[in-house]
Amino acid sequence: MQSTARLTPRQQKELVMWGALTLLLLVVPEFIVFQWWCQLFDVRVLALLLLIVWDGTLLVLILSVHWQHLQTSQLLAELKQIKLTDIPQRLVSLPQNKDLSTIARHINQVLISMMQQAKHQQQANQTQREFIANISHDLRTPLTSIVGFLGLMEQQPQLPQQQMQKYIHIAYQKAQQLQSLINDLFEYTTTTTASIHLHWQNLDMVQMVEQLAAEFELQAQKQQVQIVTQTPAHPIIIQADTEKLGRVFNNLIMNALKYGRGARHLWLQVQDAAQVVQVTVANDGVSIDPQNQQHLFERFYQSSANGSGSGLGLAIAKNLIMLHHGQISVQSNQRLTQFKVVLPKNKHAHEGD
Secondary structure, eight states, X not given: OOOBOOOOHHHHHHHHHHHHHHHHHHHHHHHHHHXXXXXXXXXXXXXXXXXXXXXXXXXXXXXXXXXXXXXXXXXXHHHHTOOXXXXXXXXXXXXXXXXXXXXXXXXXXXXXXXXXXXXXXXXXXXXXXXXXXXXXXXXXXHHHHHHHHHHHHHHOTTSOHHHHHHHHHHHHHHHHHHHHHHHHHHHHHHHTSTTOOOOOEEEEHHXXXXXXXXXXXXXXXXXXXXXXXXXXXXXXXXXXXXXXXXHHHHHHHHHHHHHOTTOOEEEEEEEEOSSEEEEEEEEOSSOOOHHHXXXXXXXXXXXXXXXXXOSOHHHHHHHHHHHTTOEEEEEEOSSOEEEEEEEESSTTTTTTO
């Protein structure tokens, strides 16, 4: 909050002393002149009035200049306390002088911007530290299992064949988990670099969604989930990178099956609009906590309820959708959890934005 500058007791005394000294320097010479003038002309009252007006005008001008000087000095003193290498902790006071107040407001705008940038940087650093801790744990867990089982087989080569096969299978599963984590890291890094290129081509969104429904049908049946497609009878052609867009919807469907606990239906809906197409992936499983919803697309974020994985899947999906000039959002309540993706049909539709 910006405060108005106030004079310190020392500055108030200094201003009073300046006023008294000014009056003294003006009154003594003028008294001598007044006496001499009165001896020459009989205009004492008029001369006295003129001198009073003159003294008052000079006093106001001198005190005004000194008042401005004090405000300038105070503003400079506050600026000296602010180190550019540190995070600003407060704003400068607003002087009563109009010009100085304008300068102070501009300075405060810069300070507010610095505070906001510092806050965002602190949040980014905290998120990165948490990610390093989480990903280190996630990488170490399968690696420890792999090393453990391989070491056990090396130390006991005479283990029964059935036991050996069991250890090999577990080690292979952990290796696949490790590979998945590493792939997520690599893919996230790729999608955040400016050098990534999309291979644009015409894509029938209806055909893609129906194909995805067929691919996940067996997995859904195993989980006793019914996949329901809601698509128009006509094709909806958009310009997109088929492979990267396929990754997005693969991730959304896999998440719905993996984390939509208690779900009995998985809806894949395609809606046609004038310039855009909307694809919705929804399920009727357990809802997502509102506090988690606002962080789902943040990099490295992992829900407390769904702590497995790298926490990069939805961040990757968001980056890929943004590269297509689209938007992705989530809505979740006790009835439905919906992920909505809106994509322009033409790749040039938002290039000027």
